[in-house]
Amino acid sequence: MPDPSAPENRADALPKSWNPAEVEADVYRTWDEAGYFRADAQSNKPSYSIVLPPPNVTGSLHMGHALDHTLMDILCRRRRMQGYEVLWLPGMDHAGIATQSIVARQLVEEGTSKEEIGRDAFIERVWDWKAESGGQITGQMRRIGDSVDWSRERFTMDEGLSRAVTTVFKMLYEAGLIYRAERLVNWSPVLRTAISDIEVKYSDVEGELVSLRYGSLDDNEPHVIVATTRVETMLGDTAVAVHPDDERYRALVGTTLEHPFTGRQIPIVADDYVDPEFGTGAVKITPAHDPNDFELGLRHNLPMPTIMDESGRIAGTGTPFDGLDRFEARVKVREALAEQGRIVKEIRPYLHSVGHSDRSGEPIEPRLSLQWWVKVDTLAKFAGDAVRTGLTTIHPASQEPRWFGWVDDMHDWCISRQLWWGHRIPIWYGPNGEIACVGPDETAPEGWEQDPDVLDTWFSSGLWPLSTMGWPDQTPDLEKFYSTDVLVTGYDILFFWVARMMMFGTFIAAESTERALPAVPFRDVFLHGLVRDENGAKMSKSKGNGIDPLDWVDRFGADALRFTLARGAQPGGDISVGEDAAQAARNFATKLFNATRFALLNGATVGELPPRNALTDADRWILDRLESVRAEVDNAWDAYEFGKASEALFHYTWDEVCDWYLEFAKVQVREGNAASTGIVLGTVLDALLRLLHPTMPFVTEVLWRTLTGGESVMIASWPTDSGIAADPTAATHVADAQRVITEIRRFRSDQGLGPGQKVPAVLEGIDEAGLTEQLPVIRSLARLEEAGDGFTESASLEVPLTAGTITVRIDTSGTVDTAAEIARYSKDLAAAEKELAGTTAKLGNEQFMTKAPQPVRDKIAARQAAAQQDVERLEKRLRQLRAGGQADATVGSA
Incomplete structure (x- = not known):
């Protein structure tokens, strides 16, 4: 009976190809039902907490949200795997104006109005709407893989959060920081x-x-x-x-x-x-x-x-x-x-x-209007000092001047809104002009009337890190998870939301007497840029260049959406994305899937590694590179350099594991090293899938479970330092072998040899260069046969290496159709010349160079350089073909 745990049988458990739509919903449901997202306030693990910037209850996920959520999910998934008790707390904002406008329009369509049905009935209608139609964004969050603790989901109008709002209002009022005055405001005549x-x-x-x-x-x-x-x-x-x-x-x-x-x-x-x-x-x-x-x-x-x-x-x-x-x-x-x-x-x-x-x-x-205001001088100083003294760190540091520019020159804040939906201002007026602020556990005197206005939505969301964890009560969540570790948000709302949370958090901490609260609501603030289209333009409905992230999930998969955004995210910088990037990320997920499936079919397994001296140069090299990439990824994520971490993982996976080590491994298995090669393959893929999991959770979950037989990669441990010193000799040998193979492949192409066409060849200097172990790999990957009787050298290539020069002598007699090759190279040359002309013209266009973002300009410049090299190479080969002579080359000396 076949062993189901054998690698080849585990490979059969995978589908033939990666189709995200067939598995993502089931994978997410499995995580959620297993309770992997839930935080335990009684845990002895070190805590790590993030509060989700609350999207509007009226909203749907846009690319800015998708970026926010992806980055936060990366941080939370990684910390869970590192052994932290992680709370990622979700919730929604009641969105006073937007929500009131929607329900008011519905009433008009029904032939009535909010004024006709009255305030109480209107508010009841809003709650009904919220229950039936609000919060579609939560379903979309599940689609992209958000590992939030749904058991702690909050809403700014919940009873507990409303109590927090009233509490802080009374605290500020009694401290003399809330007052009523006739001042100039932004007035909407339509919304009134x-x-x-x-x-x-x-x-x-x-x-x-x-x-x-x-x-x-x-x-x-x-x-x-x-x-x-x-x-x-x-x-x-x-x-x-x-x-x-x-x-x-x-x-x-x-x-x-x-x-x-x-x-x-x-x-x-x-x-x-x-x-x-x-x-x-x-x-x-x-x-x-x-x-x-x-x-x-x-x-x-x-x-x-x-x-x-x-x-x-x-x-x-x-x-x-x-x-x-x-x-x-x-x-x-x-x-x-x-x-x-x-x-x-x-x-x-x-x-x-x-x-x-x-x-x-x-x-x-x-318009001059009688409104309620917060006096911000003291609060703004608290917020500024928190950053100045290092209690809170802004990433990147280049955003600090904007922070200080706002908080050091802040004007008093108008907090009243002439709406019905929202937190009603807890001020009551007596019959003889008396005024009282009534707290959450107090009752207004009989016959007094409450102020009709509600509070600015930013007032309640300014309490978000505290109110969602149960403040003003003493709760286990507050004890374990406050203050939060990082706030992830766009630089465009640094002032409107971040500053308000900082003002309230520092004020409440300073006023707390019963139990000391941490001085700040978050220790780090990571500010990312805006998501722009592939030309660097800001996305907008009017321009028609907006991208629905759920459309990308449907077409490319959630992992592709997430990897595209993470790969472009750098502290403070805007992100330009387009379908080409999403398709590339989709291809990456497919490449990872195919590589893992191929590795399983070729013996990949997870087990104890053999002694280092029993491994090949290629084995030691790929393991050393894994350790180097792990360290680079850890350092990048610790510094919120998501793009850098993503690039390191992408190139290690594609360029080193897939393009090279899997090819080395095939030869090693064929040469009799199946067992040790299988364990190295399994070790590399096990760690790589764990490193990629925070960014690409779905495909890594399916592959890791199949590779290891484990319960879930979500609860697997994060890769740590192996403690083994790197082997520079192995790295040199592999790099030299790669150079030889690459140059032979290029030379073969220039000679008109097909990629799979084997030709006899003699390789001189292999032993002197220290590549005896790599000779089978070089012959296999360069499609070279042993030279036999009748070998006639028709082309040669010299490749300078670290410890000598290898000479490759090839017999191409009878393998090249010169006329066909001239036609093929002429066609390729015309295409390269067209590309060179187009990129040169673009880089010479002053308007383009002024308006295009730097990444776009760099991409065009790279295409121009590549086209120039292609033109020179193709012209040289055409001259050789037309001359009918033997080709000789020395790498680097042409």
Whole structure:
């Protein structure tokens, strides 16, 4: 009866080819059901923890998410294999504006509205929507292999997390760090709420520049001319500002001019903010609708009338324009000014940057509004000092200046939103104007009313590392896994999310009295770049260049998606990806599968290695290279250099194991070294599959289980230092053998010999070069036969090596069709010349060189260099063929 554990029978357990779609779902289900993802807070193992940046409950996985998740999964899988108790904690954000907008639209489609059904009923509808439709992203996370602890999944509106939000609000309020004030905010007239800076996207808009005249229409009487792209805001003007040193207006400073529509007296004020060289050197000041004007208004104690209501309609001005939409008013005000003769220049087109709501698309309106704010001075100092003192390290260090630039110059944070879905602000108002902040374990006095606003989503997500682990309660998770080891995120939200978590985490630690908390929420911050298309352009729906990561999973497999992203990921750098890269990663997974299957069919097994002196040079070389690559991969991942680690594993697998050692191994088995070669093969593949597992979990799981018979590579130990010194002599012999084989193959190709065509040859100098052991391999891989009777040398090649020169004499008589070879080489030369011309033209294109990212330019330059070499080689061979002479070559001397 056949032994099922024998390598050849274990190979039969594998499918004939690698088809990810047939196995990935089952493999993931096996991991999940086995409990491999679950963390044990009672474990004695050292802890390692990461919290997943919470995706929006309304969202789906995009390439930025896929990159984030891949890198975090790599870190977590590796640490588990290294013996850590790993918690990777997942969850979702309630996404206040986005979620409210979806449910509000549904109500409109049903013929009603949120206002009609009321706040309580609306919030109930949102929870219903969340239960039925929210969170599709969790299914997508499973598709790409996220090894998160699903038993600890959190949602920012969960009861426990809501309790944390209320707790920290009260802490900040009682510390005097939360206050209510009328300040300028980004206002969305469509959503009718303040929105955060990250929800404002700027784009150039073709507007019009209107120059209008304040004061007398007589040039000899006091007047000033100002220009604006938003002429409707002049209804809220409360001053005209000029530079203090501008002689043109010195006499007017301190005087007033009458507003043409409201009758208000508009003072002329002097302020260094004004650029006297720009335009007329005079600017209109609308403090309630422009950030710079607001600051100037504070300095000069100016009135700040708000001239628009929540929907962007003119209101409260006492002019005929009240009730008009702001864009309608822009036209009507301009026309009215023209009727008065106050338009002093021809209105001209003007391209300027305008902020738009990322959610609703309309231009945002800077608007004076009564809101709740966090005073950030103290908190920002905590966040900055955490990095300055080394409590938290930012990777790469080149991002530190951006961090300090933000936290050292941070403005107070508007935390209130005029929404119904979200954490309601825990402030209550009494009938006589009393105000109280009510904590999570407190009850508001009877008859008091709660503030109607909710908190900015970033407020609750700023507590994510703490609230997800049970704070403010004393929980085992908090004790074991906080602070977290690393935060993995894109540099584009360094300020909006990372800074807020740091501010809250350091503040809470400083305020903790019952039990000391670690000073920071995470010890490392790894910042990666954006995922761009293969031309380096930012992905966007409008450009049509976005890539759905799940489409790649369907077509290429999850391992290919992950390896593509990891291979391109370097600290702080953007990543350019395209289908060619995904297909290459798919080919890599297939190569690994085929190599393992082939190795099993040829005796690969896992066991104790024979003594070093019983191994061949090739055996010792591939084992030494494995140790070198292991060390390189460990160092790279410790430094968050995912691309470097991926490149090392790729080239070791493809270039050394597959292209060389497997070929050496075939000959060694044929020469009688089957047992030791099989163990070396098994040892190398066992370690290699474990090293590749964090990046390519699915294919490595299938192959490792088949190779070793083990339960799962997920719970296998991480490869460690072998402690065996490398053998430089073996490495030299193998490198020399590779050089000989490579040069013979190239020479054969130049001679027009087919890849599988064997020819008789004499090799001189083998013993002197120390390659006696490698001679069978050289003959096999170079397709050379022993020279027999009738051998006639027709071509020769000299290959200089470390310890001498090998001369290869080949008999090609009767094997080459000269006319056919001339035709073939001529065709190849034409293709090489075309490639050379195309790459040269591209590198000479100034626009391309300016806009293309460096990796793309490097790739074109490498293609140009390769094409140049091909042209020179092909021209040389054509000259030889046409001359009809014998070819001789010395490597490196041609």
